[in-house]
Amino acid sequence: MEGKAIYAALQAVQRDLKAPKGQYNSFGKYKYRSCEDIVEAVKPLLNDQGLILTMSDEVIGVADRVYIKATCKVIDVATGDCIETTALARESLTKKGMDDSQITGTASSYARKYALNGLFAIDDTKDADTDAYKQQTSGSQTSQNRPQGAARQNATTNTHSAQQAANGGADAIRTKAIKSLNAEISRMGLTGQEVSAIAGLKFNKVSTKDMTTNEICQLTNNLETWVFEQTGATA
Template sequence: MSEIIKVLSTIQQKIKAKKDAKNKFAKYEYRTIESILENYKKASEGLETTLTFSEKILCDFDGKIILEATAILQKANESISSNAIVEIDYNHKGMSKEQIWGTASTYAKKRAVSSLLCLDDSEDDPDSLDNDENPNSNSLVDEIKNLAKIKNVAIEQILKCEKLKSLENAKPEQLHKILDNLRS
């Protein structure tokens, strides 16, 4: 096993990032990127790692701008990363274009680092369920299709962005990444 995988595993086991903020309007709790990074620093103390982010415009379909953020964990000459994508939506009332980009950037970085560090937002841990289904089961694919329909995202766009021929043949980690991005 490579050193970066060992270090990442150690950080994932140590990190405790509780949902420390509350959206009073929508009545839900969430983690801020600041608290995630603060907890990362505690969990990685003495491990000699760096955590950085990069961003790029991933694709532009039907006038929609998609931003991809990448969280990169590095130790010596090894690195491992995780990506997240968000749509830039200029229809946010009361926000300047700069604020819209800043909000999208922060959210994409938070999703990428949450994925890298395995911060789970779900009530149930899917790995703990007694489930005989294939990870690429129809339920995951159906969930992606339903969520894409609700969010008005064409399956063809998803396939093109993820460089896939079909959802049914995607790897489990690809399906989970697509779901995470659709949920964001």
């Protein structure tokens, strides 16, 4: 191992690492991997490559919210070279059944998991081709492709012209809301199945096609907190 480039060593770890989703969320009925799952799977590979892993947290404030910034670092024991990644998770203001330290611990575990994902090239978005994800995002295409019908055919009248303009504005707002939701889903590395489970619990709907624009906005704004609620401190 002496003299081996850290990038080559990390490449070997990324190639051989298998970190399946070994945890099951009984509320949302989906599988997920925890921070502990990743660490347990990667330790033997790091040892084989002469690397060690360290994880640390930093509490930072953004506006009026508190975030946990997790840093995950691999260090070559022979050379001292290192590679690190960071990730952020926002603390929930409150969480039923948890004291302040447990809320911080949940955010720490969540941030560390996604820092590890980046460091070891674990792709949590690969399930975007599943039926659940297509169902989740189908609302965007429906809004964009929906015909105007009678409003378009009778656009010569003031009443119908005004209605068409209103519909167009509502569709634009809805499309923007869905884009914001998809961006948040991508940022958090969630699958369509996971998001659909949260939407089902909160709104009894699993597709944006069936959700109101206001519900989509609520889901976007609260997604991180609601995921914390369902996955717990090991998510």
